[in-house]
Amino acid sequence: MPALSEATIKLFRTVSTRATVQGEGGLLTGEDPSAYNSSDPLRLWIIQVGVIIMMAQLLSLGLGRIRQPKVIAEVLGGILLGPTAFGAIPGFTQHIFPEDSLPYLSLVANIGLCLFLFLVGLEIDASIVKRNARLSVVVSLAGIALPFGLGSALSLPLYHRFIDPSVHFTYFMLFTGVAYSITAFPVLCRILTELKLLDTTVGIVVLSAGVGNDIVGWTLLALSVALVNAGSGLTALWTLLICVAFAIFLLWPVKRVMLWLARKTGSVENGPTMFYMTVVILLLWGSAFFTDIVGVNAIFGAFLVGIVVPREGGLAITLTEKLEDMVSIVFLPLYFTLSGLNTNLRLLNNGITWAFTIAIVALSFTGKFGGCTLAAKFSGFGWREASAVGSLMSCKGLVELIVLNVGLEAGILSQTVFSMFVLEALTLTFLTTPLVSVLYPPERRVRASGELVQRTTAGGEDGAESVDSKSPAEDGPWRYRFTVVLDKLEHIPGVMALTQLIIPVPSSPSGITSVVSTSETVDLKKPEVTVDALRLIELSDRTSAVMKSSAADTLIFTDPLLGIFRMFGELNDLAISTSLSVVPFDDFSHRVVDHASRHASQLVLLPWLPPTSNYQNPMEAEATPTTPKSPRFEHNPFEVFFGSLSRADKSASVMNSQFVRGVFAQSKSDVAVFIDTGDRSGAGGSQHVFFPFFGGPDDRLSLEFVVQLCLNPRMTATVVRYIKRDVDAAPLERPEGVYGHEKEQNPTLRALVHRDDTLSIRSTAFPDTVYGQPNTQTRMQSETADSVTWNKYASFNPDSDIPSLLRAALSRIHFSELPTPTPLRAAIQRAAIIKQAHSRLLIVAGRSKRLAVESHHQELKATFEEYGASGEVVRKTIGDVASAMVVSSSASALVVLQAAIPAE
Known part of the structure; x- marks a missing residue:
């Protein structure tokens, strides 16, 4: 039977x-x-x-x-x-x-x-x-x-x-x-x-x-x-x-x-x-x-x-x-x-x-x-x-x-x-x-297809890749091919916001560009701006995860994240190709890098949303140069982004940090990490960009990125080049709204409170990005490139023979230089001043893990101590400058960029 x-x-x-029910006593009955x-x-x-x-x-x-x-x-x-x-x-x-x-x-x-x-x-x-x-x-x-x-x-x-x-x-x-x-x-x-x-x-x-x-x-x-x-x-x-x-x-x-x-x-x-x-x-x-x-x-x-x-x-x-x-x-x-x-x-x-x-x-x-x-x-x-x-x-x-x-x-x-x-x-x-x-x-091993790709276009052929856009165009530092990474529904708002910003010439609702002529728009869109949206799904040891891998050909059409982003592309007349990949979490970074390489992407966009918390977002707290936060700040701002680093667990935020650092370490393309704080208080208005320029390949990329952002007529920017130098008197900061290139004179900066470096920064088991050891020649080449890039944009002549699009973008950027003994502290205070005038402040920063002109390590430790924060993982992930901006709650959103590592 x-x-x-x-x-x-x-x-x-x-x-x-059973005719008799046996006793149902417990421990107390023996x-x-x-x-x-x-x-x-x-x-x-x-x-x-x-x-x-x-x-x-x-x-x-x-x-x-x-x-x-x-x-x-x-x-x-x-x-x-x-x-x-x-x-x-x-x-x-x-x-x-x-x-x-x-x-x-x-x-x-x-x-x-x-x-x-x-x-x-x-x-x-x-x-x-x-x-x-x-x-x-x-x-x-x-x-x-x-x-x-x-x-x-x-x-x-x-x-x-x-x-x-x-x-x-x-x-x-x-x-x-x-x-x-x-x-x-x-x-x-x-x-x-x-x-x-x-x-x-x-x-x-x-x-x-x-x-x-x-x-x-x-x-x-x-x-x-x-x-x-x-x-x-x-x-x-x-x-x-x-x-x-x-x-x-x-x-x-x-x-x-x-x-x-x-x-x-x-x-x-x-x-x-x-x-x-x-x-x-x-x-x-x-x-x-x-x-x-x-x-x-x-x-x-x-x-x-x-x-x-x-x-x-x-x-x-x-x-x-x-x-x-x-x-x-x-x-x-x-x-x-x-x-x-x-x-x-x-x-x-x-x-x-x-x-x-x-x-x-x-x-x-x-x-x-x-x-x-x-x-x-x-x-x-x-x-x-x-x-x-x-x-x-x-x-x-x-x-x-x-x-x-x-x-x-x-x-x-x-x-x-x-x-x-x-x-x-x-x-x-x-x-x-x-x-x-x-x-x-x-x-x-021979891979049949690392991911499933579906090409969708707006007003064009089937995702044709007729132009190799590995290098920026001659008329400006424009980048046309982007890889956007999607792995959570919460990332969609930030992804769409950043993608909207990086489109070189956004169109008005009527379809007519508000600043430049139609002919200039056509010229700019050659080659066509394309975005590759890569949807990542974790492949675990569960049966359902394996089934998702087998059913990837149907999931690419039914996945809600890809559906939302496809509609976003159609509404913005933007060529979108959507890809779906089901891989183990440890392979996320490798898959992103491989995808960007095969699609010849110039910039990889990684959205990063802080974990949900029950307390107020530190980014929303007011920060002014005259009323600094107490060192006994109730909450560690880094916990909002990366979770508590005091316990040896694998929280989602720490794992996400590992993934981002993996992309930074392996990518052969430029990488931009967009950190969305969820601050929508100034939604619908103009947005201002602040970029502290310190030098190095990452900062040069960031400067070009800011110029491209300012192609949008609704974007304005402040770019300050900070030079670490002992000075007797500090120049005076000027109110925002005046654009052009001129030296700042006599800003009033609150003196940095000097203290003993007693803050202990915890080490981490995650490997850091490894670069080749710089020598005197490479440093001199980098410093020369810093000066060339800075002068190219900061010292431009409005009457010179440069493309009109570049001229329009540079006219919306306020360039200045500031010698200071505490450049990181000065950048934090300048961001606080700008945030008072602009409700939506986007801070752009270079990761500066390679060929950085100055080391901010000691100054960052003092900043951590003042705001009652710590986190070596954060510093290694997004760099010193961005870490200082995070801990000081200086921005509505941040973009951290790393330039592609040149092939040896």
């Missing part, structure tokens, strides 16, 4: 035959809470679940360091809790896993197994096979035929040596062949994720072949179970025909009804409603019940329902997200523990038994590895790629364990043979990751 029905009936009989009580089995069940989960988690911590999938820890934990290890301790099994309690554990484990097979069905996407049909079919068939033949051949000596003669040899041979030919598709997805192979040609083919292999394997297993339970060939034939008819009924009429119901209830657009979830769950258990009572295991019904759930609008992914955590954390470890309790490696106690075990492992690996490797080689792969395909397809994992448990429950396998095959599944799964790492190292 099938396991689920048998466990349910046994439990019913146990409970119904009763042992861990003692088994058939009328109240929950207590012992909770203890069992706690022991099982803790064992699996502890083992996964250690095995995770050698990049082994979690299933290894779960299977190994089950074996250790069984008679092989802990079960040998006197009283352990009788006290923790008494025989009378196993039906309860088995019932919950089988419920979880049905839910897991439902998730496996959701994970299988037929479109993957269709896209790679030729290769996947060849590899899949080779990975089934040869192992099935070898398993059938080995079953003969195994049967005569270890199996009871009452078992039909045909049934045993069929189970052995299925166990050999199966591939653990769910575990395979996790291994591909861990090894970062999902976007390689090998990964795509293995996923496709794994889907086909799983479908054929489950069909063969259903046939095997039908034969065993039927008792006669004719009954087995009727059982199989009923199952085929039921599968056709689910895959066509029911699937269409489920799609109609999903659309009718709005589940496609807004995720599954409560009613739709109820229908799915009822269909799941109804299908499991039907396949169970007709003589096929209940897991096949659950698997079929997972296949018929619509994929439209990411509905299958959303359903998976609602169920996967409970299944993977609680239910699956229970099932593996039951397998472990049935696995006794102590039965492998003689030479002939170990010889058969080694033969089982060797033939199983040879069949899978050899068949799939040769099929991949003949399909056009190189030997390294083909061997990687063979190694991955040899992964067994939990799917073979399910097959083995079905065979054990049906009485086909003995305890000894079951233990042999469990050890074989564990060994081959363990070998998969290191074998692929050796045969197919990262430097040898």
Whole structure:
């Protein structure tokens, strides 16, 4: 009788035959809470679940360091809790896993197994096979035929040596062949994720072949179970025909009804409603019940329902997200523990038994590895790629364990043979990751498509890349090609604001530029301004994350962030190409850099939104040169941006800092980080830009960026070149509103309060950007370039023969120079003065981690101390100048730029 029905009936009989309810005392009555009580089995069940989960988690911590999938820890934990290890301790099994309690554990484990097979069905996407049909079919068939033949051949000596003669040899041979030919598709997805192979040609083919292999394997297993339970060939034939008819009924009429119901209830657009979830769950258990009572295991019904759930609008992914955590954390470890309790490696106690075990492992690996490797080689792969395909397809994992448990429950396998095959599944799964790492190292991998790209344009051809705009145009420092990174919905306002600012000549609502002529606009837009929006989705070890990677071709059209940004491009007549990439978080920075390189982007725009807090944003507090903040400031301003750095955790803000620094360290393009404080108090009015120029390649880039911003007629700017110099009298600051180049005379600066440098800045484990060591020649070249760039823009003659667009932009910028012994403090005070006159102040700063003219380290430490702040991570991420502006709450928003590192 099938396991689920048998466990349910046994439990019913146990409970119904109890005439007397046993006592329900607790610790206060002196009763042992861990003692088994058939009328109240929950207590012992909770203890069992706690022991099982803790064992699996502890083992996964250690095995995770050698990049082994979690299933290894779960299977190994089950074996250790069984008679092989802990079960040998006197009283352990009788006290923790008494025989009378196993039906309860088995019932919950089988419920979880049905839910897991439902998730496996959701994970299988037929479109993957269709896209790679030729290769996947060849590899899949080779990975089934040869192992099935070898398993059938080995079953003969195994049967005569270890199996009871009452078992039909045909049934045993069929189970052995299925166990050999199966591939653990769910575990395979996790291994591909861990090894970062999902976007390689090998990964795509293995996923496709794994889907086909799983479908054929489950069909063969259903046939095997039908034969065993039927008792006669004719009954087995009727059982199989009923199952085929039921599968056709689910895959066509029911699937269409489920799609109609999903659309009718709005589940496609807004995720599954409560009613739709109820229908799915009822269909799941109804299908499991039907396949169970007709003589096929209940897991096949659950698997079929997972296949018929619509994929439209990411509905299958959303359903998976609602169920996967409970299944993977609680239910699956229970099932593996039951397998472990049935696995006794102590039965492998003689030479002939170990010889058969080694033969089982060797033939199983040879069949899978050899068949799939040769099929991949003949399909056009190189030997390294083909061997990687063979190694991955040899992964067994939990799917073979399910097959083995079905065979054990049906009485086909003995305890000894079951233990042999469990050890074989564990060994081959363990070998998969290191074998692929050796045969197919990262430097040898061929990526099919790092990301999915959709080109959309406004008034142009299909995203044509006819112009190589690696260098600015001759008529000005304009940059035309941008990469914008999107990974959170909260970034959208800042991204759109900055993108609107960097468009060289924004159009008025009527479509006519307000300052320059139409001819000048046309000239400026050659080459066309384009923006590549890169959507990043984290690829975790969850099933739903792997499904998102497989469904990237549909997500790019349904992702809300990309949809919003596409509409923004259409409204602004801006060519937009949207890209979507599902990668592990550690690969975010590499993917951004790779995307910018392949799209020839001149500037990478990284939005950075402070984490939500319950207190007032320090940026909103008023800062004036005459009323500085007290050092006992209640909140650390850096916590608004980066979270607390006093605890060694991986908060979202600290991880985001690591990502930004990774882009800075690897990028071959210019990078701009936009920090949006959320200050919308001056929305709708003009915006003023303040840029303190200190020198160096980053500041030169920042100066050109400010000039480009001022192409917008609504933008004005103040650019001050600070020169560190001891002076007797300081010049006077002038009110804003006068533009042109002239020396500032006699500003009144509040004296810097000198103090001992007692502030300790905490170090961090994150690597900093590494640059080549500058020498005297490079520093002189940089200083010369600073002077040339400064004079080019600050000393321009309005009557000179320069492009009208550049002339108009420079006329909106106020240039000045200021010698001061405390340049950083002077820049903070100047920003405070400007903020009094302009409600919306954007501060632009160079990161200045390379070839900086002056070191602000000591002055920054004093500023940190005055405002009661600290944070080495912040300083290393955005530089000294920007850090000072953050801690002093000087701006409504900041843009920090780093110039591209020249290739050596």
